[in-house]
Amino acid sequence: MKYSLWNLLRQAPRGHRDWPQAWRNPEPKEAYDVIIIGAGGHGLATAYYLAKEHGISRTAVLEKGWLGGGNTGRNTTIVRSNYLWDESAHLYEHSLRLFETLSQDLNFNVMFSPRGVINLAHNEHDLKELRRRGHACRLNGIDYEMVTPREIKEIAPIINISRSIRYPVLGGAMQRRAGNARHDAVAWGLARRADELGVDIIQNCEVTGIDVRDGRVTGVQTTRGAIRANRIGAVPAGHASVVASMAGLRLPVESHALQAMVTEPVKPVLDTVIMSNTVHVYISQSDKGELVLGAGIDGYNSYSQKGGINVIEHQLEGLCELYPIVSRLKIMRVWGGIVDIAPDASPIISKTPIEGFYINCGWGTGGFKATPGSGWVFAHTIAQDRPHRLNEAFDLGRFESGLLIDEHGAAAVAH
């Protein structure tokens, strides 16, 4: 049933008891045209665009837990496209544009809020790096402007721009079209539309093996039995290496715990997003009023969805100096997600040496912003058995050719 004012009014006299379930909970069939491993935002978007753009809807999305329970439901929801290299700029910008109309497209309010994102500079090098990135962005048609400490203070009065702090704010860069979206809503909206288009989303179904015969995939083994398909797209985020190893593949990613936290809710004090690479602090305010704070990754491999408290302490030190009011707030929740980090801080959206097996991973600390764009290009890659122009540079082959897409500067702060 369409979510509309008309249907809202029609359901009102019935006490809203007749709204149908948002998506089915189907039993797995024996075979599908395509299997997607992982019902995070990226996996769901892949299934959605496979059905919408390529007419392939005999698809199953297999999820070991519940949909959106991975990094999709654990991130700090920053959406932006101000990346340095052309390849990344085009990919993330494509995604940002899809975000702009995603609510209408899905008939589900994903609460995309282009409230602007500011990157802070704390030293001469930061300033130069931001300026350089700004020139690159503008050449790619992406909005990006330098802002002075005074201008930042006007936009965000809670920031401390005193010159006497350890890492003073020397300036910043702002992308006004960037902002936040509601992470759960992105997963739910994509799941609901994909389900309507015939996609089976199968939760509590862990893939435990991948069947390969004569260099081709033929299906998967799961905790709910064997399922056949000639095309399999893996989108398992932090578990990328684990899933790839089931097909005998090695990947250039390592899994780390990344943490975030929220304070108790307060009245609106911040209507933009501010991030800082140098002191590794980023902050925004949710619609509930909580300040959403992101920390860094732990320095060692981990699959435990729980990070070190010293990382939190480090983040809070910088935070309290930059935003003194935070020192009076209580932290309500701290959580972690397992992120798959690639050597060049860029994703891998690629065919593999195994025919019919495709991989989409390496989004690391910053893939939420790419959710619709990643699904869009991955659906194309699976449907046509070749990458789209937007993702051909993001293939596995770049680690052999040396054509890495080094986005450590634009992606260094985990967001």
Next chain:
Amino acid sequence: MMLIPCPWCGDRLDAEFTCGGEAHIMRPDPATASDAEWADYLFMRENPKGLHHERWFHAHGCRRWFHMTRDTASHRIVAVYAITESAPEASG
């Protein structure tokens, strides 16, 4: 957060250490290695969910390197051995 038994200093908080990543990666002969072998050496990693042999550096202590075998899902440390030694058999 882990308590890491440095072979020289004893139990110390993990914040004193730097992790040097996967251990026992062998450098191929640059004169004969193919691009694929070179890529494998430079970039591909085991990244297992479970036991992982890795190198650690006691940065804020004795400043020495050593090897450690750790479970990446539970953070249980099962072996600590010298930087010159190869991986222990059947650790687990």
